[in-house]
Amino acid sequence: MLVSDFHYYPLDFKRPSGTSRGILTKKEAWIVRIWDEQNPEIKGIGECSIIRGLSSDDRENYEDKIHEVCQNIDKIENYFISDLTEWPSLYFGFEMALRDLRNGGKRLLFDSDFTNNEAQIPINGLVWMGDKAYMQQQVQEKIDTGFNCIKLKIGAINFDEELSIIQSIREKFSAKEIEIRVDANGAFHPDDAINKLKALADFDIHSIEQPIKAGNWEAMAELCKITPLPIALDEELIGIYKLEDKIELIRQIQPQYIILKPSLVGGFKGSQEWIDIANKNAIPWWATSALESNIGLNAIAQWVYTLNNPMPQGLGTGQLFTNNIESPLEVTEGHLIYNQSKKWDLNEQLEA
Template structure:
């Protein structure tokens, strides 16, 4: 007989991390564990976690929903079909807990050359918002760590300061050496967004994520059409669950890229649906973690490797917490890798 329980595990940032929505010092996470009472030592584990102000299921009743699922785990099929449409991060936790349970608790959810230690995943180096000194410090560290693709969070400090940062990078590193991505998290207004994109494009930016707030389809479509640099949709996809609405969004906005965050989009199942629809429309994509612990990151990374996407992925968040779960995942010269001799400490 199946059994399940959960544990609350707040993740502590090593350093205050800034976005255009404010600063983060802690991230609420819960771990779901599933086992068969005939073999209680073999447990599958999955992570449910939310980002305040971003996750569509950041709302009252979150932990009670996890509790309900654990108490009704024999009805897992209901939850894995349509029962968690409004709780995408809980779906991701339950989905990956079952994958781990089926893998006998090994944490190898998608066996591949990645989990065998024979292949690595290219990733971007994430530079958090802050004053220009802090951002320069992060950029220098990422370059020393061997990253050739940097993603800069922008929109929280003065735009001229951010431009100066980009100038300083391009002064020493051309686009053939360093790929630059920027993420505005919806910080620009529709009125001045195009002018800012024109300025940013002078620095050979690969793409900008979500220049204006989500939900403004017409304005975003106009930007995608007129922008001198590619636009990637991120927050725009959150809360869009019905397949018909997903099609409508992609057809209306016609973005240059979309970005998949499984715990924000209904797990691997929901993310795969976006990928299939994007590929039908020749829209490229990449996968990004949503600040999960190594439990969630492990599931996302293993799945991502199976997709054979050669672009740098957004999976470099494993070192931002002081109390992260010890795992075989590690970063090496701009790649995420899996140490087959590494151990899990849960």
Template structure:
């Protein structure tokens, strides 16, 4: 018999963090706690990392669905999965909590990573800000020996393009990989110009140049772009496996970006990866502003997928009131420190 409860937790950013959607100062998340009554009170925790304004399941009755899960936690997995199909952030919290209940401490996906024998390479994330602050962020990541950085763009394009130009003068593409993320900031016509300008600066790829659900326009951009395009928000809310395949066949992107909390948890991410690889489409995994609890679980999952390119898992240090982490960063390598325990 398993007992379940949830609690709301508000993460506070150390610095206001800018995206093309606005500036973030706080982020609400939910922790799902499980207790196995009949087996020595074993406990597990998972994070239901809803992302307000972006998550498919950002709905008024979100907490009601969490309450339903706690009251029905002992139903079989397939029944719960079907009921939570439209609540990916709750489903991944369940997946995490069940795995943690099984393995204990801060473990979700035991591997050489959690044994401290291997690492996950990550990109350095540069948040939108004024020119001087973005340059400071970039200089810090380069000093920390990152081989790949990702810049949020779409607020002050002229300044952002100039920063990229200056960056390339000092760091050619064989030394530094540059990714950019527009979060759907550009119109179709503007995006075509932006893609050309990014190509001149040897940018590796751009995430979501136009808003999601403009299938024909996105397909046209992917077909003609001088640099690879990665789908991100485009994947949110696409639930059925066949719908996932149809979307990727229609658009034919070069990459997809998987945020497990937004695209159906670990099982949903597995479906996306299977479809993408069958179509010759690349992918990588990123966090979505989870606390260290969710970030830890996602990092462990990511390692098991054996993808050697830099992953987007570097958001754990953004919050002043985060939980103790089992993850440590050495240059651009993320390691799991087995002696640590996540506190919750």
């Protein structure tokens, strides 16, 4: 018989990190464990975590729902079919823990050349919003440490200053040398978005994530039709649970890319549905973390490696927190690696 419990494990940012939605200082997470009462020393571990104001399952009764599922863990397959489809981060956390348990409770969810330390995953270097000097400092640090794909959060400071930061990169590095992605997090107004996209396009930008707020399919579809700069849907995918609605969103908007955050779109299963739809429409995709701890980041990295996507993924967030869980994951020269010589260091609370 399966048994499950959970622990609240808030993550503290080393430095407050800015997006167009505000400053992040803490990331809320709950670590769930599942085991067989006949074999309690082997535990599967997963992470349920949300971004306040963004996750569709950011609700007052969030922790109550985790408790309910833990109390009824023997019915987890029924929860996957019904209740948890509209709790995407819970779906992912329990899906992760169950897969870990079935594979021996070693945090090895997908055996591959990546987990055998024989292959690496290319990732983008993330540059947070801040004043011009701070953003330029971050850009230089990413380049100095070997990244050739950089993602800049934009939309919070003066747009001309953001353009000047991008221009300073392009004055030193061509698009072949440094790929630049930008993420507006819906900050642009629909009436002004096309002008900003034209200005950004002058600098050989790879793509822009979510230029306008999610939910305005007609305006986003028009932007995707006339944009001089490839558009990637991100927040637009959040809260779309039914397969037919996912198909309709892609049919109507026809984006140039989609971006998958398993915690926000329903774990491996929800992400795979989006991938299948995108593939049928010849729309490329990549995956990113949603600021999970190394528990969630590990699951996303192992999963995405098996899908043979050559694009840089958004998986460089493991060093953001002061209290992250030590793991074999390492970032080196713009790649994520699984260093088998490093061990998981789950604290006593999570191992007990």
